[in-house]
Amino acid sequence: MKKTTWSLLLLCMLGLLLAGCGKETTEAEKPTATPAVTSEAEPTNTPEPTSTPEPTPTPTAGLTESLYQHYADDFRFGTCVAGAYLKYSKVSELVLQQFNSITCENEMKPDALLDQYQSRAQGKVVVTFSYNTTRILDWAKQNNLKMRGHVLVWHSQTPEWFFREGFRNDGALVSREEMLIRMECYIQQVFAYCDSKYPGLFYAWDVVNEAFTDDGDGLRNSNWYKIFGEDFITEAFRLARKYAPSGVKLFYNDFNTYINYSNKTKTDRICNLVTKLKAEGLIDGVGMQSHLDVSFPSADAFVNTVNRFSALGVEVQITELDVTTKPNAAGWEKQAKYLESIFKQIVKNDRNKTANITSVTVWGVSDKLSWRGSQHPLLFDDNLNPKPAYYSVLQ
Ligand code: G3I
Secondary structure (H helix, E strand, O other): OOHHHHHHHHHHHHHHHHOOOOOOOOEOOOOOOOOOOOOOOOOOOOOOOOOOOOOOOOOOOOOOOOHHHHOOOOOEEEEEEOHHHHHOHHHHHHHHHHOOEEEEOOOOOHHHHEOHHHHHHHOOOOEOEOHHHHHHHHHHHHOOOEEEEEEEEEOOOOOHHHHEHHHOOOOOEOOHHHHHHHHHHHHHHHHHHHHHHOOOOEEEEEEEEOOEOOOOOOEOOOHHHHHHOOHHHHHHHHHHHHHOOOOOEEEEEEOOOOOEEOOEEHHHHHHHHHHHHHHOOOOOEEEEOOEEEOOEOOHHHHHHHHHHHHOOOOEEEEEEEEEEOOOOHHHHHHHHHHHHHHHHHHHHHHHOOOOOEEEEEEOOOOHHHOOOHHHOOOOEOOOOOEOHHHHHHOO
């Protein structure tokens, strides 16, 4: 290895040792001085806005009902949004008319906020909120919406370099001690930026997402697990509780939270985790993603799981609701009946305190904008018109 590279590496290692969670870069900016190391790649925190299909116009004119107003006394009603959609006035109009909560579909995930270029230049984890993200947060703030933060610690959409020596994509995994410093730097910066620029905007945060496997012996073999073992979950919640502004509720978020495989159910695992975290005052609720299908799970199984989590003395938030069905009239009817059965029960249970639901979020505004649009999973169709499912949720 050339002499210069060794000295650069030495500089970098020295930087690491001295690194604390000092001043962070939180606005997308290019370093003025030449960075100590040349990054392998250009800053990747400002990906081009995705070219999204422009939804053909017009939501049904004169929609008289609003989902969030209908449930104003029960829970917040939200949707996920992608920044690229908000430029379509019909989409943003519909969001403001129907929802009082939004979640960034991708723009606040680790790969959107962690800045390899600056981390390598400064020798410590740097978080950068790029335009792709701030345009959504600005829009929410201007329109008096509240937000769910999604997501701090996850196995997916989290860059490899974050776990590796020198913040290099091909470095060795760092030690537990080093990763704890990096985790703290990351979580501290995310909350510090949001609290300073968007005070009061966020009411909930997914601290850890999808840590459990659907079957097998439990925890997903992620980089987090490889470095920390199962403690990464507790460490994440300890840091989130330490740095989250007061009033921001902290959630464990997962999908298929209602399934039983062999003798150990995912529900049991989540209940055990919540009980443990709650004993330390670290968790406020369970996020049930709720990516459902009209054929599974049964409405009863879903509702019973909501009740089981509520019985632990925590909040339940339905965080990513969509229901796949056949893309035809019969499929839409089935979807409407399925959602009617679920909402009838969860609203009744929430009102009689069997359940403690504090927000419901659908994972997208319209089928065309959904990650699984071909199965027509949402409440509004490709033309932003309400489907039978919309009216059944309002029943
Ligand atoms: O931004 C890039 C764009 O620059 C590029 O041209 C394009 C084609 O490669 O990809 C774009 O990134 C995509 C991103 O969505 C933004 O559109 C990724 O490939 C794609 O994988 C990513 O999918 C997201 C998925 O999470 C990734 O895991 C979905 O939109 C999002 O709805 C989905 O949401 C997750 C929740 O966060 C967690 N629970 C499950 C849920 C569904 O998977």
